[in-house]
Structures are given as structure tokens and as C-alpha cells.
Amino acid sequence: MKVGLVSPYDYTHAGGVTEHVRHLAHWLRRLGHEVRVFAPSSRRQAEYEIPDFYRIGRVFPIPGNASVARITLSFHLARRVREILDREQFDVLHFHEPLVPGLPLTLLPWAHAPQVGTFHAFARSNIGYHYGRPILRGYVSHLDATIAVSVPARDFIRRYFPQLEPRVVPNGVDVDRFRPGLVPIRHLRDDRVNVLFVGRLEKRKGLGDLIQAYRYLRSRVPRSRLIVAGDGPLRGMVESLCSRYRLEDVVLAGYVPDQVLPRFYGTADIFCSPATGRESFGVVLLEAMASRLPVVVTEIPGYLSVVEPGVDSLTVRPKSPVALGEALTVLARDPLLRARLAEAGYIKAQTYAWPVVAAQVLEVYREAQRVHAARLCPPAQVPA
Amino acid sequence: MIRYRGFRAMQWVVERLPRQWGYAFAIMVGRFAFLFARQARSALEENLQVALPELDRRQLRRVAWRNFRNHAKAYADLMRLPVARVEDLRPLLRVEGTENLERARERHRGVLVISVHMGSWEVAAAIWAATVAPVTLFAEELEPRELYEWYRRTRARLGISVLPLTRAGLRQVLVALEQDEMVITAIDRDITGTGIVVEFFGRPARIPDGPAAIALRKGTPLLPVAVYRLPDDTFHAVGYPPIFAEPTGDRLADVRCVTCQLVERLEQVIRAHPDQWHLPHRIFLPPQSLESPVGSGRFTLRR
Incomplete structure (x- = not known):
């Protein structure tokens, strides 16, 4: 099958959707399918460096959903896009976040192939979807099948477009890359209990709560360390919080390359993600669980669709640093509990392995092809 | 604390500048250091004079200045590490002697990469850590803490472990080698004062005997490697043929022999690029010191 994957986000900038697209492309290729990726890129040379990648448009950072979306606003590229689509003749075009302004909206009306849309986002509300409904309804009608990465993401998109019936196909995790027993970063692997956070340093990830929780933990378990892997706009704030509270044991590692990230999980004893909301899923939780780590997370819909509290994780209310600190302290003091949660999480992570997820996506592609064929040639018009 | 604050302030600036501007800024600071850090300069000039006895005073001064200049650039590379991306670094490194690295890795006993304080290791170590095998640096602790x-x-963010020259660090180095990792160490300066005295450029100098001892005890291949900066500010890493140490039964003689082999190889490396041998510390001993056979053997592995 020849598949075109379309992402609205900067393909050379780390992010949840981008990682999903990259892995999906990789696994579809491994299953013998031909895959092209369309996305904007902040690196001009990306088109030459990444095989089967079409760089469409420059990137503009647009604030939204308590984060920054790096999308293209180069609508004038529609002509180039049409030429590529005519040339490539895809069997399926798969749009990620099909209603995000920029590339997906430019491509949707022009594509003649069966079209699949995956909705990744979850938020309290979306002003664009709310006021743009009359226009976006037309775009949505082009989609032959839809996917949501979690139940919260599905409920969120159905709130605005009840006519959609997305199938829930979760994000996958690369269990070959994220596995237990990897070589740790040796100078961080000592007698301390390492708590790991992975993610962009932005408000919705709850970094401030984590720092407060770590203060609580450190006062009770002095031989502990917090490792923060990720960069973002709040780096300065986190640095100043650490120096204000004299938290010398906080390691702000910054942006960690993909090749090295699994070793950070291998260096940790506990994984913690205290997001305050707006997370539709928790890929980092799956990565941690696949690395056989116990996780401490906040009770937000996206995370609760992945973890089972008490079985593979400890959960606390969002924005409650003391409760978070207590949960971390309990885990830091109890290696047996850590091992039990980690084992349950490890078993669960195997069910999210990419080959399993890619097979589910392929099923949706076939369904889209059936729907598309029926749309082009409705049964009533088929001569007897 | 003031030194650290000063370093971080400079690092803050260099990190935000384009690479070439960062170098220019670092060279400016390097020029001040060359003028005012007289102790460091005279130590460097003394080392260079031993390595290159044929140079006259003027030539020596010129090499020393180029050395300071390259050292400043190496610091700029270090300062850019927090924002460096492996994908951006990769085109900057040209590797020669990969077959030697592969030969060393064939044994699956780890690889002890032996070098001197030369060039800029930031790029090579980061790329190796991301693509070849986990990398551990076994190096002195910097001041201040x-x-x-x-x-x-x-370094951690790029997957490089940094272990101190202590017993605990050595234990971890042995574990790393057992797990087939690459451990990089420089042997041109004996920080702990426990090495053996051997001839280095014809003068006695105390050289760490730990690598030779590990190689003899564990069968770990020793791979001499040099990373040079080229005039266009890219890097050239050269892996020389590995040394497979074979014990003969006389441990002290074996250690000395392997260490001398390493020193001999590294002398050639330094002679080829003296302007990149960044060692502004006195390392040579008075001529009569060669008589004292071995150091206290703090890092010597005992059977």
C-alpha cells in the first residue's frame, strides 16, 4: 500500500505528534508499505536528509493549548502539494490533526485518495473548533475514516463534530528501544533514588509542582535526585526555583537526543509526570513502563486512559505538590512496591508495541478504502 | 563561585551566538588569557619546548599562541554542548581508522581509548555515544565543584558518563568495560601522582599506569586516538592500531612496557599537532627522576 502521512507540525522539532508520525512511517515501511511524509520543517536541508520526506512550508511558532504549535502558514504551496499528490497517486492519505490550520487543511480538499484523520489533542475547549465548525464541517466530510489516540481525545473531537465516529487506536511505544537493562549514565547511577521527568519544560507539564514535590521528597529521602530531561520556555524558571531552594540534586539535562533518551530511563528508579491537564495520552508513560519503571502521574483523563492506578502506577490529583511528594516518598522508600508496579507496567507496555498499533492503523486504512470506494460508486448506481 | 559564575556568563553568551561568532568571542578571551595567565603560558611553553626542542623562542611563542587560540575554541565547543544536536555535529567529524576501532571492539571486552589533552573531544564523544557505543570519560574533577x-x-545529556579518578570511579570503569563500553582517558598528566615514571619526549614524566594495568588484567584493548581540529573548524578523529597487552608474568615490567608503547604513539600525535596539545601544567620531572621505577600503584589492579 502506498501511504502519505501528513503532519502539521515541524518535523525536525521533537513533539508528540511528530514522534508518532515518525514511528508510524518506520513501522509501516517495515511491514512492506511505501510511505511518504508531508510536513513543514524549520531545517531547510531536512528534505535531503530524511528519506521520502516532502518539506512543505516554513515553520511559525503559534501559541495554543498552553504550548507552542510549530506549524506552517504557507498556504500558497497548495499548487506544489497538488502536483505531488497527482504524481504520487497514494492509496491512502493519513492526516494527523487534520483540522489544524496549515498543511492538513491545505491538502484535505485536493486529495482524491481515501483519507484517514487521527485526532491527538485533548483540551478543556478549543475556540477554533467552536467558532470554525461551519467551515471545518466541510473539511471533516472529506475524511473516510477517523482515529483518536485515546478515549478523552475521541470525546473531545466528538463534542464539536458529533458526526465523527473515531476508532481509538493508541499511540505506540518502541519496545526495542525502550527496554530494561540499558547502560545507564554511570555518574548518575549511584546509591541515590533517581526520579525522572521527561518532557518539554512548559506550564502544562507541571514542572513547578514537581520541584515542590521533590523538595518534600528530599526532606524525607535525602539520598534522592531529580533528573529533568527536556528543554522549553520554562527552563529559566526551573533553574531559578532550583537555586532559590538550593536543590543541588536536580539535574537539568536539557534536550536529550533520541538515541540517548532510553538510557535516561535506564538510569532512573521512578518516573514522574505531573501534567496539569490537556494531555490526550502519555507516550512518556509508555516509554517508562516499557523500561520497567514505576510511574507516578496526575489523574488527568489522558493519563488515566493509559495507567491503572495502584496496579502499574501511583496517581495523585493534578496541581497537588504535597500529594505528589508523598507518593514519590512512598515509592522511594519501598523498593518492593517499585518492582511490583514496574513489572505490571512492563507487561502492559508490550500491548502498546508499535507492530500491534501499526496493524490496527492498517485495519483503519482498509476500512477507509472501502468507504471511499462506496462513496465514489454508491451501491444504488451500480448496474445490476 | 566567581569563576563558575564567570564561566556560566560566558557560556550563556556563546550558546546564543552562531558557532563562528562564538569562536571569535572565545579567541578574544583566549588572547587575554595568553597575555595575563603567565604561569599557564610558561608551563605550556616548557612542555612544548621538550616536545619540539628544534624550535627557537619566537617559533615557540607562536605555537603557544596558536595553542591558546585552539584551546579557547575547544572551550567554545564545550560551552555550546547544552544546545548541540548530534545531527548537527555529525557532519563536522571525519573519522579515520574505523577499522582499528572495529578490531578493538571485536574482543567484546570494552575499549580503553587512550589519548592526550588534545583537540576537542566534545564532538567525537557525543557522536560515538549516540551511534557506536556508550562512552565513559575517566577524567580529573574540575574545580570548582x-x-x-x-x-x-x-555530558550526560549526550549520553556520556563522566567518572572521577577515584577508586569508586575506577570500579565503575571496570563495570563499563565489562559491558563492552568505550572508556576514554588521557594519560599525559598524572593527576593523582600515582603513575610510573617513564621517558616522555626523552624526559622523565609521571604517566598513569592504570590503563596498562587494566589491559593486562582484563584483556581490554587499548586504542590510541587523537581528535584534531582542522582549519575550517571541523574535526578529524584518527584511531591508531590497537594495543593488545599480553602478560608475560612480570607485572611491573609488563605495565611499563605497555605504557611506553602508548607514550611512544602519543608522542607522534603531539609532534604532528603541537598547537593542539592543551596542557598548561608542568608534567616533566628533573632528569634524574627516571631511576624511581614505579609509583604507589593506587590504580594498579591486584590479582
Whole structure:
């Protein structure tokens, strides 16, 4: 099958959707399918460096959903896009976040192939979807099948477009890359209990709560360390919080390359993600669980669709640093509990392995092809 | 603390500048250091004079200045590490002697990469850590402590472990080698004062005997490697044929023999690029010191 994957986000900038697209492309290729990726890129040379990648448009950072979306606003590229689509003749075009302004909206009306849309986002509300409904309804009608990465993401998109019936196909995790027993970063692997956070340093990830929780933990378990892997706009704030509270044991590692990230999980004893909301899923939780780590997370819909509290994780209310600190302290003091949660999480992570997820996506592609064929040639018009 | 704050302020600037501007800024600071850090300069000039006895005073001064200049650029590379991306670094490195590295890795006993304080290791180590095998640096602790912690944090993000020259560090190095990792260490300066005295450029100098001892005890291949900066500010890493140490039964003689082989190889490396041998510390001993056979053997592995 020849598949075109379309992402609205900067393909050379780390992010949840981008990682999903990259892995999906990789696994579809491994299953013998031909895959092209369309996305904007902040690196001009990306088109030459990444095989089967079409760089469409420059990137503009647009604030939204308590984060920054790096999308293209180069609508004038529609002509180039049409030429590529005519040339490539895809069997399926798969749009990620099909209603995000920029590339997906430019491509949707022009594509003649069966079209699949995956909705990744979850938020309290979306002003664009709310006021743009009359226009976006037309775009949505082009989609032959839809996917949501979690139940919260599905409920969120159905709130605005009840006519959609997305199938829930979760994000996958690369269990070959994220596995237990990897070589740790040796100078961080000592007698301390390492708590790991992975993610962009932005408000919705709850970094401030984590720092407060770590203060609580450190006062009770002095031989502990917090490792923060990720960069973002709040780096300065986190640095100043650490120096204000004299938290010398906080390691702000910054942006960690993909090749090295699994070793950070291998260096940790506990994984913690205290997001305050707006997370539709928790890929980092799956990565941690696949690395056989116990996780401490906040009770937000996206995370609760992945973890089972008490079985593979400890959960606390969002924005409650003391409760978070207590949960971390309990885990830091109890290696047996850590091992039990980690084992349950490890078993669960195997069910999210990419080959399993890619097979589910392929099923949706076939369904889209059936729907598309029926749309082009409705049964009533088929001569007897 | 003031030194650390000063370093971080400079690092803040260099990190935000384009690479070439960062170098220009570093060279400016390097020029001040060359003028005012007289102790470091005279130590460097003394080392260079031993390595290159044929140079006259003027030539020596010129090499020393180029050395300071390259050292400043190496610092700029270090300062850019927090924002460096492996994908951006990769085109900057040209590797020669990969077959030697592969030969060393065939044994699956780890590889002890032996070098001197030369060139810029940031790029090579980061790329190796991301693509070849986990990399561990076995190196001296920097002063002040905050700077050392910053250095370790920054290396950690690129997958490089930094272990101190202590017993605990050595234990971890042995574990790393057992797990087939690459451990990089420089042997041109004996920080702990426990090495053996051998001839280095015809003068006695105390050289760490730990690598030779590990190689003899564990069968770990020793791979002499040099990373040079080229005039266009890219890097050339050269892996020389590995040394497979074979014990003969006389441990002290074996250690000395392997260490001498390493020193001989590294002498050639330094002679080829004296302007990149960044060692502004006195390392040579008075001529009569060669008589004292071995050091206290703090890092010597006992059977």
C-alpha cells in the first residue's frame, strides 16, 4: 500500500505528534508499505536528509493549548502539494490533526485518495473548533475514516463534530528501544533514588509542582535526585526555583537526543509526570513502563486512559505538590512496591508495541478504502 | 563561585551566538588569557619546548599562541554542548581508522581509548555515544565543584558518563568495560601522582599506569586516538592500531612496557599537532627522576 502521512507540525522539532508520525512511517515501511511524509520543517536541508520526506512550508511558532504549535502558514504551496499528490497517486492519505490550520487543511480538499484523520489533542475547549465548525464541517466530510489516540481525545473531537465516529487506536511505544537493562549514565547511577521527568519544560507539564514535590521528597529521602530531561520556555524558571531552594540534586539535562533518551530511563528508579491537564495520552508513560519503571502521574483523563492506578502506577490529583511528594516518598522508600508496579507496567507496555498499533492503523486504512470506494460508486448506481 | 559564575556568563553568551561568532568571542578571551595567565603560558611553553626542542623562542611563542587560540575554541565547543544536536555535529567529524576501532571492539571486552589533552573531544564523544557505543570519560574533577557538576550534566545529556579518578570511579570503569563500553582517558598528566615514571619526549614524566594495568588484567584493548581540529573548524578523529597487552608474568615490567608503547604513539600525535596539545601544567620531572621505577600503584589492579 502506498501511504502519505501528513503532519502539521515541524518535523525536525521533537513533539508528540511528530514522534508518532515518525514511528508510524518506520513501522509501516517495515511491514512492506511505501510511505511518504508531508510536513513543514524549520531545517531547510531536512528534505535531503530524511528519506521520502516532502518539506512543505516554513515553520511559525503559534501559541495554543498552553504550548507552542510549530506549524506552517504557507498556504500558497497548495499548487506544489497538488502536483505531488497527482504524481504520487497514494492509496491512502493519513492526516494527523487534520483540522489544524496549515498543511492538513491545505491538502484535505485536493486529495482524491481515501483519507484517514487521527485526532491527538485533548483540551478543556478549543475556540477554533467552536467558532470554525461551519467551515471545518466541510473539511471533516472529506475524511473516510477517523482515529483518536485515546478515549478523552475521541470525546473531545466528538463534542464539536458529533458526526465523527473515531476508532481509538493508541499511540505506540518502541519496545526495542525502550527496554530494561540499558547502560545507564554511570555518574548518575549511584546509591541515590533517581526520579525522572521527561518532557518539554512548559506550564502544562507541571514542572513547578514537581520541584515542590521533590523538595518534600528530599526532606524525607535525602539520598534522592531529580533528573529533568527536556528543554522549553520554562527552563529559566526551573533553574531559578532550583537555586532559590538550593536543590543541588536536580539535574537539568536539557534536550536529550533520541538515541540517548532510553538510557535516561535506564538510569532512573521512578518516573514522574505531573501534567496539569490537556494531555490526550502519555507516550512518556509508555516509554517508562516499557523500561520497567514505576510511574507516578496526575489523574488527568489522558493519563488515566493509559495507567491503572495502584496496579502499574501511583496517581495523585493534578496541581497537588504535597500529594505528589508523598507518593514519590512512598515509592522511594519501598523498593518492593517499585518492582511490583514496574513489572505490571512492563507487561502492559508490550500491548502498546508499535507492530500491534501499526496493524490496527492498517485495519483503519482498509476500512477507509472501502468507504471511499462506496462513496465514489454508491451501491444504488451500480448496474445490476 | 566567581569563576563558575564567570564561566556560566560566558557560556550563556556563546550558546546564543552562531558557532563562528562564538569562536571569535572565545579567541578574544583566549588572547587575554595568553597575555595575563603567565604561569599557564610558561608551563605550556616548557612542555612544548621538550616536545619540539628544534624550535627557537619566537617559533615557540607562536605555537603557544596558536595553542591558546585552539584551546579557547575547544572551550567554545564545550560551552555550546547544552544546545548541540548530534545531527548537527555529525557532519563536522571525519573519522579515520574505523577499522582499528572495529578490531578493538571485536574482543567484546570494552575499549580503553587512550589519548592526550588534545583537540576537542566534545564532538567525537557525543557522536560515538549516540551511534557506536556508550562512552565513559575517566577524567580529573574540575574545580570548582559547580563547574564539574555542570560539565557532567552537559555530558550526560549526550549520553556520556563522566567518572572521577577515584577508586569508586575506577570500579565503575571496570563495570563499563565489562559491558563492552568505550572508556576514554588521557594519560599525559598524572593527576593523582600515582603513575610510573617513564621517558616522555626523552624526559622523565609521571604517566598513569592504570590503563596498562587494566589491559593486562582484563584483556581490554587499548586504542590510541587523537581528535584534531582542522582549519575550517571541523574535526578529524584518527584511531591508531590497537594495543593488545599480553602478560608475560612480570607485572611491573609488563605495565611499563605497555605504557611506553602508548607514550611512544602519543608522542607522534603531539609532534604532528603541537598547537593542539592543551596542557598548561608542568608534567616533566628533573632528569634524574627516571631511576624511581614505579609509583604507589593506587590504580594498579591486584590479582
